[in-house]
């Protein structure tokens with residue numbers, strides 16, 4: 531048994547794991563000077579006592595939108611202008627007009643907003659605070675940053691409210707910066723909100739493999755002990771992430787998992803190679819599948835569980851082996867599913883539903899279907915699980931059966 535000192539000292543793979551976390555905001559953002567400049571241009575008027583431009587920022591996940599905006603916000607804070615006030619929030623959490631307003635007010639009056647006031651009271655409170663009429667320093671300039679703005683359920687009325695506030699104010703201003711990972715979200719907005727929100731617009735393009743390499747290389751220096759990570763590991767992680775829509779977050783996840791693999795190996799070398807990244811990718815894909823499974827309807831989960839059960843059953847002989855892959859007859863899987871459903875007290879879905887479910891599971895990449903071709907019992911469908919049976923069972927058990 532190793533000592534804790536050995537575990538802590540000898541295993542030094544990471545220098546600082548936290549810099550690989552998706553929440554980490556790096557000091558230097560590469561390749562985003564233009565975007566950052568544009569954000570600053572939109573926001574700069576508040577430093578001259580005027581309203582900022584409303585701004586809509588969009589681009590795929592992991593293209594640096596959130597950290598670019600956060601960087602600009604911290605630059606703005608450095609100016610310490612007493613009239614300028616910014617509130618950043620992620621709309622996964624603040625997902626209604628009411629919650630957004632509540633969050634804004636909580637920033638300057640922590641106890642007020644928590645006590646269940648009506649919307650109009652909150653609204654008046656916000657206007658009063660912005661006007662700031664009792665002070666010499668009249669008219670504050672509030673910038674509300676709504677990250678993942680597409681999560682707000684009553685977005686049109688939220689945008690309308692914040693924009694209209696400027697007409698109701700006798701001094702100061704409200705402006706907003708909306709950020710979305712959904713590239714075609716703008717089309718879904720009501721035309722009036724669209725033109726209000728998109729006064730200025732910035733698109734964040736996906737990173738290419740070369741840019742990702744630069745970003746990863748820079749971060750690897752603070753994440754890992756010197757000399758631990760091989761260049762081919764960084765190259766592969768960059769290439770993989772470039773293929774996944776240029777998602778820097780995914781690239782960091784690959785490095786993190788690869789490092790953890792090396793760290794957990796009892797003896798092996800303390801170097802992270804491309805093979806470890808490849809391995810890490812499998813783990814990351816499984817993590818994703820895990821998430822998908824947990825959101826499936828119950829009967830689809832039971833179906834997957836039955837298929838997983840079959841492939842773990844070593845006695846089970848009625849299967850087709852195809853280059854190491856185990857394929858099961860669709861009818862057999864159905865029988866197994868039906869009996870599992872009954873045992874759990876559910877009425878099994880009909881076989882027509884069952885085929886529908888299989889198609890959906892295939893579309894989600896959780897199973898593969900192959901037509902058996904002639905010979906094997908005429909034409910029948912063969913099914914294969916895309917992930918290891920144990921993982922799939924665990925995912926289902928966690929969400930469905932034994933919670």
Ligand SMILES: Nc1ncnc2c1ncn2[C@@H]1O[C@H](COP(=O)(O)OP(=O)(O)O)[C@@H](O)[C@H]1O
Nearest residue numbers: 552554559560591592593594595596597778779
């Ligand atoms: N240009 C960049 N330079 C350095 N790190 C970056 C860059 N762009 C993104 N990152 C890193 O990638 C991760 C995801 O960035 P984020 O701003 O959250 O993306 P988005 O909001 O577009 O999904 C963060 O950990 C961030 O530190």
Ligand SMILES: [Mg+2]
Nearest residue numbers: 595596597677
């Ligand atoms: Mg983001």
